[in-house]
Amino acid sequence: MKDFSSLTLPVIIRHHADAKSHLRTDESRAYTDQGKRFASHETVTHSLDEFVRGTAHTNTVEGFFSIFKRGMKGVYQHCGDRHLKRYLAEFDFRYSNRIALGVDDVMRAERAIKGAEGKRLTYRTTH
16 A cells, blocks of 8 residues: 555554554644554654654654665665565564664574574465
């Protein structure tokens, strides 16, 4: 889905986000009604130079998306919808196992190998 309008955004959020989560967004009105479904919803007002208020911020998602975009434009350059989940899983692993979180290259490699343990590594088309 390439359309992220105020009409399609609620469908995407409802489908992919757990209602038990704590939603943190910017001030966009597209999130107002959606926020009522979550355990909590806090916003920051970027237009007033507010970027963090207590636990309310969008820094994590913006940081992750920045790294994802850089990787998709610089390394992979193209990703079809069919494989998007695989690319996201890879970037999720990288983001969750980075030096800023105390994970060095050796630890990251060990975790990647451990994640493959007992699995047969094949490429199979999905239907």
